[in-house]
Amino acid sequence: MLQGSLVAIVTPMKDNGELDFAALESLIEWHIESGTAGIVIVGTTGESPTVSVEEHKELIAATVKYTRGRVAVIAGTGANSTAEAIELTRYAESVGADYSLSVVPYYNKPTQQGMYEHFKAIAEAVSIPIILYNVPGRTVADLANDTVIKLSVISNIVGIKDATADLYRASDLFSRVPANFACYTGDDGSAAAFMLMGGHGVISVTANVAPALMAQLCHHAIQGDTKIARAVNDKLLALHRDLFVEANPIPVKWALAEMGKMSGYIRLPLTALSEQHHDTIRAALRRADIV
Structure with a gap:
C-alpha cells in the first residue's frame, strides 16, 4: 500500500502562461530527494480546471517520464463528465501512471x-488502481461513507482522498473499509491526527514548499510516534493555515516563486497573491526554517 507524503504538486508555468516542463522536472527531483512518496499531478493544486485536455495529458506523461519509477505517480483524471473521466484515466494508464485520482463530479x-x-x-x-477524491467544499456533492464502502469492494478502487477534515467521519471510515483500502487526507491541518488515528498518508499542499518536513511528519505519525509527529507538525502549522489565505493554489505558487523554485504565474480566473498576504506567507516559511 502506498503510504506517506503525496504532494499535490503545482503546475509550473512560464511568465507567458505556457507550461514550464523544466521547472516541473526540477520540482519532481527535489521531491524525490526530500522523501516524498508520490507525485499527484494535475489535481486541484495543479490547476486542473484551467489546463486543456491536451495539456492535462502532457503533464501526466511528463511526470511519468521524469519520475522514472522512483516514486508513485498519481494522475488526476477526474471530471464531471463520466466519459471525459474515462478518457483521461485510460490515457493515464496507457502512459504508465501508477494510480488515478478521480474527484467527485462537480x-x-x-x-x-x-x-x-x-x-x-x-x-x-x-x-489502473483508482483513488476516490471527496472534496465537497469545491464540488458541492459529498461522497458519503456508505457509498465509499460500496465502491471499496470493486477490485481496482483502492483508496480515497478525504478532504473534509472531519476526523469523526474518518474514524468511521477506517472501521468499515477493507484492510487493504488506503485512506489519505486532503487536509494538511488535520493530517497528523488523521494518520495517528490510522490513516495512510496525506495528499498535501504544504509538501509543495516543505517536502522533507511533510515526509518526516507522515513517517512518524504513521508509525505512531506521537511526540515527534507533534513537534514536526508544530513547525508546519503556520504553513498549513496560511497557504489557504486565498484560494489554493494562489498562495503556494507565490511561495514557490519566493523560494526561487519557479515563476509564480497563475491562470485566470485565479490571480496573483494579494500583497497584504506576502509577509504572512514569508513568516510561515521562516517558522518552518524554509527561508
Missing part, C-alpha cells in the same frame, strides 16, 4: 447513486 450535483455509477463505470473501463 457542479452537476449527482446523487449518491449517480456517484456510485460514475466511479463504477470508470473502474470497469480501466485496470
Whole structure:
C-alpha cells in the first residue's frame, strides 16, 4: 500500500502562461530527494480546471517520464463528465501512471447513486488502481461513507482522498473499509491526527514548499510516534493555515516563486497573491526554517 507524503504538486508555468516542463522536472527531483512518496499531478493544486485536455495529458506523461519509477505517480483524471473521466484515466494508464485520482463530479450535483455509477463505470473501463477524491467544499456533492464502502469492494478502487477534515467521519471510515483500502487526507491541518488515528498518508499542499518536513511528519505519525509527529507538525502549522489565505493554489505558487523554485504565474480566473498576504506567507516559511 502506498503510504506517506503525496504532494499535490503545482503546475509550473512560464511568465507567458505556457507550461514550464523544466521547472516541473526540477520540482519532481527535489521531491524525490526530500522523501516524498508520490507525485499527484494535475489535481486541484495543479490547476486542473484551467489546463486543456491536451495539456492535462502532457503533464501526466511528463511526470511519468521524469519520475522514472522512483516514486508513485498519481494522475488526476477526474471530471464531471463520466466519459471525459474515462478518457483521461485510460490515457493515464496507457502512459504508465501508477494510480488515478478521480474527484467527485462537480457542479452537476449527482446523487449518491449517480456517484456510485460514475466511479463504477470508470473502474470497469480501466485496470489502473483508482483513488476516490471527496472534496465537497469545491464540488458541492459529498461522497458519503456508505457509498465509499460500496465502491471499496470493486477490485481496482483502492483508496480515497478525504478532504473534509472531519476526523469523526474518518474514524468511521477506517472501521468499515477493507484492510487493504488506503485512506489519505486532503487536509494538511488535520493530517497528523488523521494518520495517528490510522490513516495512510496525506495528499498535501504544504509538501509543495516543505517536502522533507511533510515526509518526516507522515513517517512518524504513521508509525505512531506521537511526540515527534507533534513537534514536526508544530513547525508546519503556520504553513498549513496560511497557504489557504486565498484560494489554493494562489498562495503556494507565490511561495514557490519566493523560494526561487519557479515563476509564480497563475491562470485566470485565479490571480496573483494579494500583497497584504506576502509577509504572512514569508513568516510561515521562516517558522518552518524554509527561508
